Amino acid sequence: MFNPKNDFQPTWQPRNQSIAHDDSFILVSRPGGDVLLPHGFTGDFPNITDPFSLPADWTPIQIGTLSGSPVFLISAPPDAPSPDGLEWSSPRPFMGGLESGRMEALCRASMLASWDYDHRFCGRCGTATLQDPAEAARCCPACGHRAYPRVSPAMIVRIVSDSQAGFDGPRILLAHNRRFSEKMYSCVAGFVESGENLERTVLREIEEEVGLTASSPRYITSQAWPFPHSLMLGFETFAHGTPVPDGDEITDAGWFSPDSMPQIPPHGTIARVLIDGWLETVV
Numbered sequence: 598m599f600n601p602k603n604d605f606q607p608t609w610q611p612r613n614q615s616i617a618h619d620d621s622f623i624l625v626s627r628p629g630g631d632v633l634l635p636h637g638f639t640g641d642f643p644n645i646t647d648p649f650s651l652p653a654d655w656t657p658i659q660i661g662t663l664s665g666s667p668v669f670l671i672s673a674p675p676d677a678p679s680p681d682g683l684e685w686s687s688p689r690p691f692m693g694g695l696e697s698g699r700m701e702a703l704c705r706a707s708m709l710a711s712w713d714y715d716h717r718f719c720g721r722c723g724t725a726t727l728q729d730p731a732e733a734a735r736c737c738p739a740c741g742h743r744a745y746p747r748v749s750p751a752m753i754v755r756i757v758s759d760s761q762a763g764f765d766g767p768r769i770l771l772a773h774n775r776r777f778s779e780k781m782y783s784c785v786a787g788f789v790e791s792g793e794n795l796e797r798t799v800l801r802e803i804e805e806e807v808g809l810t811a812s813s814p815r816y817i818t819s820q821a822w823p824f825p826h827s828l829m830l831g832f833e834t835f836a837h838g839t840p841v842p843d844g845d846e847i848t849d850a851g852w853f854s855p856d857s858m859p860q861i862p863p864h865g866t867i868a869r870v871l872i873d874g875w876l877e878t879v880v
């Protein structure tokens with residue numbers, strides 16, 4: 598998941614920036630993470646090659662460079678219509694195929710588009726805010742309050758059977774969430790509560806969602822997830838016992854052996870990385 602060869606460099610050069618380079622990347626996003634794509638798009642990176650087809654008041658912000666070329670975000674309102682030849686779409690279907698620099702650029706664009714729109718007014722006094730020219734922040738000219746892009750940590754955990762589980766081979770615990778498609782099972786996951794550390798979140802979520810007590814978690818990897826501004830932190834822990842789904846968020850959970858796996862999340866998700874990582878060690 599983490600690739601040290603990432604060729605994306607985040608920068609911040611706000612509005613009134615002209616798109617001067619032919620080799621620029623232009624990403625158009627709106628709150629919620631949708632991106633603008635040409636009709637019939639079959640590529641893997643939603644770069645708009647003709648910015649002149651976009652409404653004149655959609656102004657670009659340079660948010661980074663990709664292989665040395667500028668990356669611009671055009672942040673559109675949530676009810677923005679589709680310009681001719683383009684359509685709004687979720688980036689989820691093609692995110693899994695992106696190499697890491699493009700993935701980071703797309704996640705940054707989606708997250709900043711949501712933040713930019715959601716902080717047009719000061720949360721303290723209601724005055725219209727301004728973009729800071731020097732750093733990614735929206736500032737209130739009346740009271741001085743500054744709003745920075747929000748990143749909300751969440752954890753996801755691979756729960757593996759321990760020596761007391763009594764199975765005749767390795768097992769992984771997977772759960773079916775009410776929001777999943779009918780047959781899909783995945784790792785337990787949840788948001789970090791205010792005041793918690795990550796280890797505490799992992800153990801609390803396991804207890805709440807499947808009723809088990811797990812060992813101290815070990816960090817594995819992470820993934821930005823721009824729906825709308827999460828950072829998923831992946832862990833592994835060990836447990837035993839019969840899972841008891843909470844019946845609210847989780848409707849079923851069970852221990853699965855490598856040769857009896859249910860439908861699992863698609864490639865490109867951190868859940869799949871965690872599950873595949875386990876399968877590689879036991880098959």
Ligand SMILES: [Zn+2]
Pocket residue numbers: 719720721722723724737738739740741742
């Ligand atoms: Zn204010």
